[in-house]
Amino acid sequence: MMAWTNRPYRRMMRRLTRRTLLYTEMVTTGALLHGDAERHLDHHPDEHPVALQLGGDQPEELAEATRMADAAGFDEINLNVGCPSDRVQRGRFGACLMAEPEAVYAMVAAMKAATAKPVTVKHRLGIDHQDDYDDMLNFVDTVGPAGADRFTVHARKAWLQGLSPKENRNIPPLRHDLIHRLKRERPNLQIEINGGIRELASAQDHLHHVDAVMIGRAAYERPTDLMAADPLLFGEAAAPHATPRQLLDALAELVADEVQHGTAVPVMLQPMLGLFRGQPGARRWRHVLGEEGRTARDPVAVLKKAAENLQGEWLDRPLVAASSTPVPASVAAAHPPG
Ligand SMILES: Cc1cc2nc3c(=O)[nH]c(=O)nc-3n(C[C@H](O)[C@H](O)[C@H](O)COP(=O)(O)O)c2cc1C
Structure with a gap:
């Protein structure tokens, strides 16, 4: 999350949970290829597992950025197809790419060819009037064969005109049911659900339906709740620092x-x-x-x-013991292993 999931945040989260996957802020291919790459790739060894999120639309540039991220040691490279901001649209990347699944296929294929690490895609239910379940299905069916290792779906559509990014995170209704259906109908794809999940108890429920859960804002607003993530979701005895x-x-x-x-x-x-x-x-x-x-x-x-x-x-007092039922928790971007 831009301006939030920076290095100090990620390192702090690692003191609360070792097993969840953390994400960087989005880094554009332009910033990596022509800017201060060292700064954009900066992370500490204790952050692993950590995914670098890329924003871009040119397959060759995404491939090069993926090679750089791989060499820098990131565990996963994620492509942003979910951000609706004007700036991102002007660069023709982010959520507007949902209208061009074939183009995203080419991007993911180029990224896959550049690394042996997982290449994953974060996207929305849909955009503007292209927001039927079948539109999303067509998107993952088109991009999946490029080798996408996981689809992380923010369970809301985005309006590309008229709503700010903040409004686009709150106003379009959440449709978790459609993400559950996606997993039911495409059981071979790895599906991660995102949007409005504020407690680990809720994450546990979703894990009956999908492979993984990503928690955004709640993980920033209530980070301590994440101390329950390793024991509850990953079977660890305790958080890295239990009390x-x-x-x-x-x-x-x-x-x-x-x-x-x-x-x-x-x-x-x-x-x-x-x-x-x-x-x-x-x-x-x-x-x-x-x-x-x-x-x-x-x-x-x-x-x-x-x-x-x-x-x-x-x-x-270990927070985990105190929070057994129900678990108040949040996951910066947590998903079970695999
Ligand atoms: C300040 C802020 C910055 C964000 N930046 C990004 C980003 O860089 N890339 C991205 O994929 N999503 C970004 N998001 C969206 C979140 O990843 C997430 O999809 C959204 O907030 C819904 O999940 P939540 O309800 O758990 O927060 C951002 C959200 C916030 C609040």
Whole structure:
């Protein structure tokens, strides 16, 4: 997610869950091929598994960008066919490509030829008046033979004119049932559902119908809920840092490490604002990080000061045990292995 799933966010998420798949922000082929590639490919070894999302429409450029992403160590390359922003449409990529499944076939085929890693596609139910179930079926039936390893479907259509990207994430109705039907009718395709899934309990339900679940906004707004993902969805004994207090220690180490990397203090603290939401002291935590994080030079000190506001037994209680029924959780882009 643009401006959200940056390196500090992804590294923070890895302290909450090891097994989920994380995604980068979308990187355009132009930015990779003609811009600061090192910056766009920057990620830390502890982020794996991590997918790089590409935006583009030229098969040769996508192939080259895929080779670069592969060489940089990303575990999966994802093609964005879901973004409806004007800027993206002007570049003729993102959601408008849903109108051209043959062109997307050529793009995915070129990307597949450039890497042995999974090449996946993120798209919408449809666009504008091309929004029947059969239009989506035609899209995946056309693109699938290029070798797409997974289709991640945001379960809403997008209006390319008249709605902002934000409105396009909220106004068109969610049709999870159509994604379930897609998996039923195309059982050999790997289908990941996305859109409006805010709790791990809900993700668990969807996993009875599809292969994987992607959670976007909820994973940013309520990241701590993700501490339940590894035990609940992947059968691990616990989260990487089982209690909030252990997590806080791990975050202090992380922040100190990002300082060495040269990451700006507000950028590294911003993803942490939503941690511990709903717990005693969480508002003060958020306030201190947000306010003092803007100008502070020592992010570890800010983190410690913010953490002083967190009080109570819950700090030493594994969150997973506390959240067995129902599970309040969110997954940045979580899917089961395979
Ligand atoms: C700030 C923001 C940035 C986003 N950027 C991207 C992006 O770069 N690529 C993409 O495929 N989707 C992007 N999305 C859409 C999400 O991946 C997701 O499809 C959408 O928010 C619906 O899922 P959710 O209800 O779980 O959030 C973005 C969403 C938000 C809120």
